[in-house]
Amino acid sequence: MADMMTAGGHVRLGSNAGQGLTRRDGVLKVTGGAGYAADCRPEGLLHAVTASAGIARGRVTHLDVAAAEAHPGVVKVYTHANALPLALSPDNKIHPFVWRMDALQSDEVRYAGQPIALVVAHSLEAATEGARLLAPQYDAQPARVTLDDAEPYETDTTAFGRPSGHSSGDIEAARAAADSHLTTTVETPSQYHNPLEPHAITAQWHGDQLEIDTPNQAIGLAKQTIAAFLGIDPSQILLRSPFLGGGFGAKAIVFGAQFLTILAARDLGQPVKMVLRRDQMYGPVGHRAPTRQTLQLDLDAEGHILALEHDTITTTSTFDQFLESASNASHSVYATSALRTEHHARRADIGTPGPMRAPGEASGSAALEIAMDVAAEARGMDPLAFRRLNYAKIDPSTGLAFSSKALEECYAKAAEAFGWEGRPLAPRQMREGRLLKGWGMGTAQFPCPMFQAAAHATLRADGSAVIETSAADMGQGAWTALAQIAADGLGIDVDKVEFRSGRSDLPDAGVAGGSGHTATAGNALFNAGADAVRQMVDLATNDPASPLFGAGNLGVTARGGRLHRNDDDRSESYEDILARAGLELLRGEGKASREGTPERAMFSHGGVFAEVLVDPDLGQIRVSRLIGAFAAGRIINPRLARSQLLGGMIWGIGFALHEEALHDARTGRFVNNDFAGYHVPVNADVPMIEAMTVHEDDPFVNALGIKGVGEIGVTGTVGAIANAVWHATGIRPARFPIHPESLI
């Protein structure tokens, strides 16, 4: 399954990276040949189903275990009364991607949908019915699920150890000097990742060796997590995650429900599979928490931002902490002499939030871009001109220069393609038939992190290569883009590269998150290839029988599966070099990370322009055109990058107009935890969309100049749509999603 060589037929113009190859796993996926975790059917497989709490706060007072166990096919029922122990406290944080390992530790219910039992049976149907037969009874307390009824909670950190506040410059002095002060409040709702593939796991023990099939975005960390909570050595675990049917952050973490399955498999001595139902994805596996954001922009008479303050109130669970760090989105986008950001939390009876595609950046950018439009309107300025006036030449939060920033080029390219020029300043000036038409824009920005990755690249006697790293393909195309980078590192054609990935027994590729996977795993793969080539060069240049003898390292170039002398036109194939040396293979190793404190501010940027049509009587909104231009460093595969950017922008349409998880305030239960009730955009919502890229060379982000494109498309887009709605209607959206009735 990990062998991903597919037939070629691509037209190339030079090196592998930079080519818009189609997905190497595409045929497997469209023919059903790609095996997902839920497809695993080992011999003796048992099925597990969790029972979900029907209250948001209180205690489980009764579970009819006897009825469940009496149901034909049910093997065992696990509840808090017979829960299998963990080797560590469930609150232990062995690394930043560990959420509380909720695994039936007590009878306490802390959110609706919390797993309160696990039923294992010979069939999925029996396990499902067994879970229903448990008919839990509760001692329920009133639920607190909204920002308004939850308990205030102050914390020094938001997520992954980041500080919850920032201050630079003298905000009071800047404010005093300002000519106008503009306050904007924006609310965003609870959102759920909803990858098409739910969290699934098949666990099987062979003695003290554990095999797990589960989709995961951070295979190395997942292995560490599982080993720690089991109290076994990571080397005893083999975790396979060859394909993910979407992750969006929800699969960066191993959650309690998955862990229960591993424990049950060990206890029962048989393989156990668990696949969450769609409704069970609401609560136990993370979400984007709601926010109430207040921004104040203080402007001088010309419209320069003198002070920018961004406060966020958001919810976290009562038992763990993750804050949607929306205010951080204001740190580095626009120039300001003073900056202050804060985050305040409320503890609610909800599952713990987690990272969801552009965590913080998506919600924060939405509010910031509205606030910018409010300011532009107040100054009587064109929104794009206002943003250009406040263009950040350095990162105002750190004072650092940007490693590269082709944002102006993005603005220009997208504005021209959109036809922004001539946009009337006032709202309600444009019509299409009866419909109101409006144009809005927003700035996209996303950081460029690097994690740590390692990789192997092995050249084989036949001139082919195998590359190995535990990368995660969530659908973004890592299988393809990473193979292209590796092929360039090896100096061979990508079709000669066999890619082994998605397994924990390979070198750790780090997290497929933070839009940093291609950069991190890619650099490790490139370095591994380069290491193999270096060894090849040593073999050849030291061998008197080689035409490369005496060329020296600097005098040789690897290209097309051959080493070429730089001083004349002699060359030799890898096959010949290995054959003469009597070697079957030659293995290179590579690593990648970003060492030390960055001396540059590193971000991808973009400009997004939206056109909306709004029915003046009924308020229905349609995003009739959406055009973005993005500068994201070196683009490894333009086809896949465009697809990622489009996907992000469409996510932005959903954020602006559709996505919203609703709780019943009395019970805390969800009222729309399925695809019929929780809406994401469909094709008809996206009549015209385009994502372009702007060339950018960045020598600072990493050796290959890769920035990442996975999340930036969401940023900028949400605000652009909201601003277009204002331009169409004259009504400034104050909360997302924007409902029709708010516009009439």
Added chain:
Amino acid sequence: MNRFEYERAGTLAEAIGAEGAFLAGGTNLLDLMKIGVQAPARLVDISRLPLTEIEPVEGGLRIGAMVRNSTLARDPQVLAKYPALAEALLSGASAQLRNAASTGGNVMQATRCSYYQDPLSPCNRRNPGSGCGALGGETRNHAVLGWTEGCIATHPSDMCVALAAYDAVVEISGPEGARSVAMAEFHPLPDAQGAGDAPLAAGEIITHIRLPDPGAMARHARYVKLRERTSFAFAIVSAAAALAVEDGRITQARLALGGVAARPWRCRTAEAALLGQPATIETFTRAAELALEGASPSGANEAKIRLARKIAIRALERAAAGTPERLPALPASLFAGDDNG
């Protein structure tokens, strides 16, 4: 597992009087069984019954209960004489669901009230006497007409709204014989205690829908649907309207609203007020006021009353303008590109 018996009815005679739940397209019943809202001990599969004809009959059209929604929407007779029905059908669900869903099943589909769909919530419709879980809950999608404290659910069908406007009649066969009920009265309104009586007695089955000839209204009929997502979403509110206009005066008028009540809401007072009036926005606005007379929010859904008025006006306007030769690519949508006002 939750066991149930399964039986396939080969003939209508076998189906009539059969005990159990009728299974046709399965697009709603199977979902409800999976989420534990319905647990019939017996399924009687009627999907192979030969009720698949769309036949012209004297004074109209007769549609077999097993005609698929997709087939009905593309039927030339429907497109020619009942375009608002085609538009309503095509605005509902997705192509895949329309291919599976039957005409009778569409009529019989359950409310999408999230409290009905949550077995842990009280619901008079699901569990008579338990109360209405929706009252005081998340009620943006709930009824503004014909509701009681017993039930505030709405009927989700688009098709039924158009059928109600067209004066459709539901033909029913049962152990006690055959009967007919007007579409607009088929779905019971809630009473003080709950959802009201079941529309069908035990063993009864819908066999056909009969449509009278629309006469001069044939090419002046439209369905309009408001929703946040452009496709694949239930209506927040919707309206079907049909008009006949002679010498500038309205001679026949039909108006029904969707998404506002436990049944497609036929607006007879508004229709009467339209007769003899000029087909103008002022006339339509007055009619819409009458259509929503007596409406009241059942929760945080006051906006729905305003929206329902507006969609009624829009449907009447579009009906007056005439049905386009071809249905728009986005059927029933406000973005269909045909409101040049």
